[in-house]
Amino acid sequence: MSSPLYARYPFLEAARQAVGELGVDLETLIADGAPAVERGRKRVERALMAGRVDAEDPEAWRDEDELLSYPIARILVSLLDSGPAIEKYAAAEAKTAVERLEADFAAGDDGLKSTTSPRVDRETILEELGLTDTVVADRETVGQSNREPEWFRISVGTYLQLTSGARGDEWRLVNRAVDGGEVRIRREELFVLLRTAIRRRIAAGLPFEGLTEGEGIVEPLESDLGELRRLLSERTVVGRIDFVNRDLFPPCIENLLQKAEDDIELAAYESFTLMAFLTGIGMEADEIIAFCAESSLNAETIRYQTAYLRDDRGTQYPPPSCETLSAYGICHNEDNHWKDAAHPLEYYQAQLEAADEELSDWREEQTTA
Ligand code: SF4
Structure with missing residues (x-):
């Protein structure tokens, strides 16, 4: 088997051996800030944000970067010290691997014996x-x-x-x-x-044992870890919200909804943000599917993403904070309202509490329609 194959299936035992045969010392690679380190961080980030690990910009990475990013991602996710993060990461790796397997088997069906992949x-x-x-x-x-x-x-x-x-x-x-x-x-x-x-x-x-913050192999990873921790820690202080009133949604969420309703496909992080918000305000998958019926979002994606966002204890992944959404270009901080709330869910809760009129829940309107 060859390196491009290992890059697609880095969890294979043969891929692990290939990493050894490359003669690359991971510690040196990390200390040098090689491209595989950035790809490793993006691998974990995409796993947590979008539930998959394939590169959004595959042409930017060499097969070697892809292959080496896998052990680096495993180090990073170990250092996050979060059981749910490890579960999400492993699920995301598996999802991407099986999509590739399905494509490989289908190519075999079609008799494609000599493809470049x-x-x-x-x-x-x-x-x-x-x-x-x-x-x-x-x-x-x-x-x-x-x-x-x-x-x-x-x-x-x-x-x-x-x-x-x-x-x-x-x-x-x-x-x-x-x-x-x-x-x-x-x-x-x-x-x-x-x-x-x-x-x-x-x-x-x-998680891997024996990794110590600020020491050895871990030390050069501090800023990558900081980025990932920030994503994980974006839990809000809002209480449980269970009310759907689109008129009070924050502008970032309304903009994403309108974009989807204009039949424009949302990028993975946009769709994650929207699903995390709608899940965060108490909506079930079927409700979100009905709510987004006239949009570019399809039912299958909504079901997958909402299952990924929720666990038995309730919402596990809230939408990113205003600061992160600003960095992603989703937030435009209309009327400087960021000063009143640092998080879309906080903003929405404040809007609900400030409303002086009788509000109706979109779900009630559906049952009485
Ligand atoms: S400040 Fe926060 S709530 Fe307002 S648009 Fe930006 S991300 Fe959304």
Whole structure:
């Protein structure tokens, strides 16, 4: 396998060996501020902000930067000292990896044997994840063509391991076809299970032990860490908001909504900000889908992003602060209202509290319409 492939799948054991064979000393690389360090920080930042890790500007990075950014990202996320951040990071790596796998398998179906982007095949990924003996192509569909099979069989034990915690009745064993100790699954379902296996592989061993702030390898990473901590710490002091009144939304959010309603696709950080705000004011995914029905936002993206933003304890990721939104060019601080609130949720709560008229919740209007 070659370096471009490792750059796309840096969690593979062969990729780890390739890093060693490059003869690069990570400590020197970090001390020198090599491009891989910036890419490593962006990798974690994108994982936390957008739930994926692919570069927004792929042509800006060499394969080597991509490959080396992975161990650096793991160091950075370890230093964040946050369990949820590690979970989000591992989930984002897995999501991007599985999207690439789906593309690679589809290219194999199409018989694209010589593309410029080297592919990983099913045997390699199954072996890597220790699934070679427990996931096999379904006997009835093997040999019908050169295409990847549509059905697979997976041992019950592995199936139960990989579906533990999965949401949805369709994953319950009682709802599956089980034969000879194996569960029959569709190709799309195999990708879901591979995502879980990759996520667990990536989270294993994190956080790294023995990293000390301000010392050794960590010292040159202080400013990158500061950036990431700022993103994580942008939790607001507002209480729980559960009221939807668009007239009182802050200008930054209204601008994003209007942009989406003009059918302009939002950048990842814009869509994250909007979803984080709407989730932060108490809206469920279905409500947001209805609220944004006439916009460039699609239901699938909304569902994914809102699931990513929420956990069982409520909203985990609030929208970024006014300062960060200003740096991203989303905030224009109309009428200098930043002086009254440092956060879009704070601004909205203040607007709600200051309103002297009877306010209506958009959700009530929907049920009475
Ligand atoms: S100051 Fe804050 S609330 Fe106002 S537009 Fe900027 S980011 Fe939004």
